Amino acid sequence: MMKHRLILASGSPRRRQLLEMLGLSFDIIVTNADESFEPSLPPANIVRELAHRKASAAVRSITGSDERFVVVAADTVVVVDGDILGKPSTEDEAIDMLTRLQGRHHDVYTGVAVYDSTTDKTIGASVQTRVWMHPRAKEWLTWYVRTGEPMDKAGSYAIQGQGSLLVERIEGDFYNVVGLPVGKLDEIFTELGLSIQSWMEA
Numbered sequence: 001m002m003k004h005r006l007i008l009a010s011g012s013p014r015r016r017q018l019l020e021m022l023g024l025s026f027d028i029i030v031t032n033a034d035e036s037f038e039p040s041l042p043p044a045n046i047v048r049e050l051a052h053r054k055a056s057a058a059v060r061s062i063t064g065s066d067e068r069f070v071v072v073a074a075d076t077v078v079v080v081d082g083d084i085l086g087k088p089s090t091e092d093e094a095i096d097m098l099t100r101l102q103g104r105h106h107d108v109y110t111g112v113a114v115y116d117s118t119t120d121k122t123i124g125a126s127v128q129t130r131v132w133m134h135p136r137a138k139e140w141l142t143w144y145v146r147t148g149e150p151m152d153k154a155g156s157y158a159i160q161g162q163g164s165l166l167v168e169r170i171e172g173d174f175y176n177v178v179g180l181p182v183g184k185l186d187e188i189f190t191e192l193g194l195s196i197q198s199w200m201e202a
């Protein structure tokens with residue numbers, strides 16, 4: 001199977017770390033895709049569309065080179081009572097989000113898009129994981145927000161960090177909550193006729 005360049009279209013250190021965890025060799029392109037969306041659409045469609053936009057923006061920035069490449073992009077949101085929570089803009093907003101999320105369950109949706117320049121084809125998917133959180137007092141949430149960890153995370157927590165202290169249980173893919181459902185990614189590669197193993201370092 002022909003090996004081409006693998007590109008992660010993401011500025012998220014978590015997504016980079018997940019591809020590193022798999023032992024893949026890849027490059028990073030950080031794009032400036034429009035991340036606005038129509039909040040009345042189903043969240044699964046929103047994250048798929050945003051992942052698609054990030055992948056397309058990366059593809060546009062590479063086009064012109066005659067080298068073959070594959071682009072991976074993703075987008076993560078938290079959904080509670082039908083409201084979509086992205087990354088908080090301020091510490092107060094982070095505290096408000098966590099106040100809503102504590103003591104109950106919510107859903108995390110990650111959309112992923114994979115583009116292959118050989119076929120000029122993109123396949124997208126979205127994955128949902130349900131997360132149940134312990135109840136926590138305002139003081140605890142304020143402490144957590146002050147750690148700084150929530151500020152660049154959808155829903156204002158990191159399941160893979162000190163935010164793990166909030167988590168009672170999950171149903172679904174843990175890696176989807178961190179920002180990239182790697183099992184689904186492997187399936188998409190297969191659907192595109194690609195083998196993810198071909199990017200694994202020997």
Ligand SMILES: Cc1cn([C@H]2C[C@H](O)[C@@H](COP(=O)(O)OP(=O)(O)OP(=O)(O)O)O2)c(=O)[nH]c1=O
Nearest residue numbers: 010011012075076153154157158159177178179
């Ligand atoms: C819920 C949750 C989200 N997150 C992160 C994953 C994503 O990086 C971020 C959601 O923001 P995104 O807009 O999906 O991604 P990003 O802006 O960080 O990076 P890029 O668009 O360049 O790919 O929240 C965690 O790290 N842990 C968690 O538990």
